[in-house]
Amino acid sequence: MTLALAVTGRRRRVRRPLVIGGFILGLFALLSFFPGLFAPYDPLTFDYNALLHPPSLAHPFGTDNFGRDMLSRVIWATRIDMQIALFSTLFPLIFGTFVGALVGYVGGWTEALSEIKRRIEQASAAEFNSVLLNRYRSGQDSIGMHADDEPELGVNPVVASVSLGSVRTFVLKHRASGEKRSMALAHGSLLVMGGTCQRTWQHSARSTRRTIW
Numbered sequence: 001m002t003l004a005l006a007v008t009g010r011r012r013r014v015r016r017p018l019v020i021g022g023f024i025l026g027l028f029a030l031l032s033f034f035p036g037l038f039a040p041y042d043p044l045t046f047d048y049n050a051l052l053h054p055p056s057l058a059h060p061f062g063t064d065n066f067g068r069d070m071l072s073r074v075i076w077a078t079r080i081d082m083q084i085a086l087f088s089t090l091f092p093l094i095f096g097t098f099v100g101a102l103v104g105y106v107g108g109w110t111e112a113l114s115e116i117k118r119r120i121e122q123a124s125a126a127e128f129n130s131v132l133l134n135r136y137r138s139g140q141d142s143i144g145m146h147a148d149d150e151p152e153l154g155v156n157p158v159v160a161s162v163s164l165g166s167v168r169t170f171v172l173k174h175r176a177s178g179e180k181r182s183m184a185l186a187h188g189s190l191l192v193m194g195g196t197c198q199r200t201w202q203h204s205a206r207s208t209r210r211t212i213w
Helices: 016-033 070-106 111-124
Strands: 002-006 130-134 143-146 159-163 168-174 180-185 190-193 201-205
Touching: 016 070, 111 159, 111 190
Parallel strands: none
Antiparallel strands: 002 130, 002 159, 143 201, 159 190, 168 180, 168 201
16 A cells, blocks of 8 residues: 655646547537527428438438438437536536535544654655555556656655555656666655656556565
8 A cells, every 4th residue: 555645736737638628518518509500400390201311411410210300400409418417517516516625624634644744744854735545455456657747746746655564666767768776665664756756757566476465
């Protein structure tokens, strides 16, 4: 089991998937609010002269067994889809935010975590405001090469890792040269990674066939 504390910064950058997702969501919202501006036909009008027509310029999505334009029906259906999506998203969001804020305000850091945090800050001469717990159920559980270099952590984040339980092999790999360094992290050991470590090195916890606890 590994307990990792980190300092989160305020430097953020817009990610491309976020922009693409926002565009798609905006398009669906536009279609749901103003379907009549985009639908070429009335989705409820029967046309018995155009039953089950394949896709064409007149009907890009074809027609159904009542001659109704499928593209128009899809566009108008976005209104119902958005209503379902909003209800299923906003209700848990509002309820979860309220409960989470209440628990966070009343609870905060547990007594055990606060004591571990206090000792780590004394040993590392750094302050931490977030915690991540990695639980390895057996020696087969591991984590591959990675770096804690997310934008929200800042330019040179300080990450302090406390090992609890059996000895696990911790590996550092230099990004440029490929140099590797291994160390055994025993129960209660503290590893502090600061400076440019997350930008120049990656790290992992190897799997093992040994029985661990």
